[in-house]
Structure formats: C-alpha cells, structure tokens
C-alpha cells in the first residue's frame with residue numbers, strides 16, 4: 001500500500017514485509033494464543049491490500065485560514081495531516097479533497113471538528129460533519145448546495161442537533177455465495193468496515209453452521225448483517241441488539257431482502273437473558289413465545305469487550321455456537337468459560353483491519369461428546 005503517512009497516523013503501522021508479512025505475523029500470534037483450545041490450521045481470509053475501508057472518521061484540523069483532515073500521531077506526538085488515504089475505498093478517496101475545497105470555499109469550516117465518511121461499494125456516500133456550534137439556516141443552504149454538487153448526502157451534527165441533507169443512510173450490496181443481499185447502513189451506527197472481508201465472514205459463518213437444523217438465536221445482531229443471510233438456512237431466526245437505530249435498520253433490511261422469518265428485538269443481551277429466565281418482564285417480548293422456537297444453534301458477534309460471564313453461561317446452553325470476535329483477547333477469555341462444556345471445531349482469521357495489529361476471529365464450538 002502506497003501511503004505518505006505510513007507508520008505516523010494512528011490508523012496504520014509499518015510492517016517490513018508488506019501486507020503478506022504482517023498477515024503472517026498476526027496469524028502466528030493468534031495460533032500461539034489459541035493453542036490451548038485449537039491446534040489445527042486456522043483458516044485465513046485476506047483483505048484487498050488497499051482501498052478496503054468503506055467508512056472512516058477524520059479530525060478536522062484548523063491551521064490559520066486552511067483546514068486539513070487529520071489523525072492522531074501513533075506515538076501521541078500531536079496530529080498527522082491526512083491529505084489522501086489509501087485505506088479508504090476509491091469513492092471516499094476521490095471525494096475527500098473535493099469536499100475539503102468546497103467546505104473552505106463556502107465557509108462551512110467554522111467550528112468544524114470532524115468528518116465521518118460512510119460509502120457503499122457502488123459509490124453512494126453519506127458524510128457526517130461534526131460541529132462545535134449550532135447549525136443555522138445558512139449552514140443548511142450551503143450544505144445543500146455542496147451535497148448537490150458532489151452527489152452526496154450530508155448530515156450536520158452538533159450538540160442535540162442533527163440536520164439531514166438528502167438521507168442519513170446508504171445502501172450496500174454484498175455478494176455471498178453468488179447471492180446478492182442489500183443493506184441500508186445508517187450514519188453513526190455500527191457497520192463492518194471492510195466489505196470484501198465482511199462477505200467472507202458471512203460466507204464462512206454460513207458454511208460452518210453447515211447442516212444445523214431448526215431455529216437460530218443471534219445476539220448482537222446490529223443491522224442484520226449476518227441475520228438476513230442466515231434466514232435463508234434456518235427455519236426462523238430470533239435476533240437481539242441493544243441499539244434502536246440498528247434494530248430499525250435491521251427491520252428495513254428484512255423488507256429490502258424480502259425475508260420474513262426473522263424476529264428482531266431491541267434488547268441488551270443482559271435484558272434478554274433476564275426475560276428468558278423470568279427474572280424480569282419486558283413488553284418488547286410480549287409477542288414472542290419461546291415455545292415456538294426450536295433453538296439448538298446460537299450466533300454471537302459482541303463488541304470489543306466480548307461477553308460477560310453470565311452471557312457466556314447463557315450461550316453455553318446451545319449445542320452449536322458460532323462466535324465472531326473483533327478482539328482475540330476477549331475471545332480467549334470467553335473461550336475459557338465456553339470450553340468447559342464445548343470444544344472448538346473450527347477457527348478462522350479474517351484480516352478485516354490490514355496494517356494494524358487487529359484481526360477478526362471466527363470460532364465454531366460444538367458440545368463436548370456430541
């Protein structure tokens with residue numbers, strides 16, 4: 001990857017052996033880490049080695065009359081100006097300088113401190129501009145002009161204010177095993193950053209569930225990224241997620257893909273497990289009869305913090321567990337609990353974050369003795 005700021009901005013690190021070398025380092029670290037639970041080959045899924053990110057967040061740095069995109073310096077030495085970025089997809093890369101120029105020409109830079117880009121693979125882009133000031137009508141007039149000239153959506157955000165120019169979502173298409181799925185991605189909500197690796201993660205998860213029958217329970221479902229493809233292979237899917245905007249997007253994605261066998265519930269994992277145990281009653285669960293479900297398989301994709309002990313014990317009730325993790329350290333911690341009753345049958349490494357030490361891991365667990 002050609003980059004003028006390699007090893008300086010907080011987004012990437014220098015690896016002497018290029019993309020393949022850094023991937024092999026990450027693989028070696030994780031083989032060693034997970035060796036108490038898995039000694040077979042870890043399946044590896046590569047990323048494109050540039051233009052792989054469909055979303056990116058930059059600071060806006062003011063220097064005299066001019067403004068720059070910026071990232072924190074990796075060693076905490078202030079900021080690094082980022083005039084171009086080979087990590088972001090081609091559409092964001094092409095837009096970045098044009099947008100900055102328009103912001104300066106139209107005086108939209110006053111108290112602007114951040115710009116977040118969200119793009120589909122086909123080039124639809126929503127940009128969130130983050131301000132330390134109230135956005136008045138004249139801001140909206142100018143932002144509308146820029147949005148039209150650049151063919152993008154702009155979302156102006158400041159304290160307790162959100163002004164949407166156009167719309168606050170883009171629509172992404174993912175191809176999984178030759179089938180195309182469409183997803184509305186909402187600005188300011190979780191989406192997987194690397195679409196080509198995301199497609200491989202979903203295909204892998206479907207593959208390792210294999211012949212699993214009956215219904216599926218999914219925790220941390222986001223906007224239905226895995227749920228909607230899973231719905232093609234299970235009779236029914238019950239999926240929960242804490243974020244209201246993600247659950248709303250998940251419901252619209254179900255319609256977008258003409259899928260009807262998913263029940264999305266907005267609930268934290270902690271609330272959901274309390275509801276199932278009868279510890280607390282939730283109106284949001286009133287229309288769900290758990291006796292209608294025949295769940296033997298569970299899919300979890302928690303945030304970096306992983307699951308807590310209670311959620312792991314809950315998950316261990318099910319015979320087949322597929323766990324996707326963006327943090328191998330918390331995955332390892334959770335495996336210490338899950339592997340009391342289960343064993344790791346498959347493990348994969350997805351290089352979702354090239355040129356960083358981060359990886360995404362996938363694990364399939366089956367009940368011991370089954």
Ligand SMILES: C[S@@+](CC[C@H](N)C(=O)[O-])C[C@H]1O[C@@H](n2cnc3c(N)ncnc32)[C@H](O)[C@@H]1O
Pocket residue numbers: 190191192219220221222223224225226240241242243246267268269270301302303304326
């Ligand atoms: C790594 S993301 C995965 C989302 C989705 N599976 C995807 O592929 O886009 C983790 C998700 O867990 C949700 N989340 C975080 N804490 C939660 C909790 N305590 N209970 C339920 N969902 C939670 C977040 O809102 C986020 O959507």
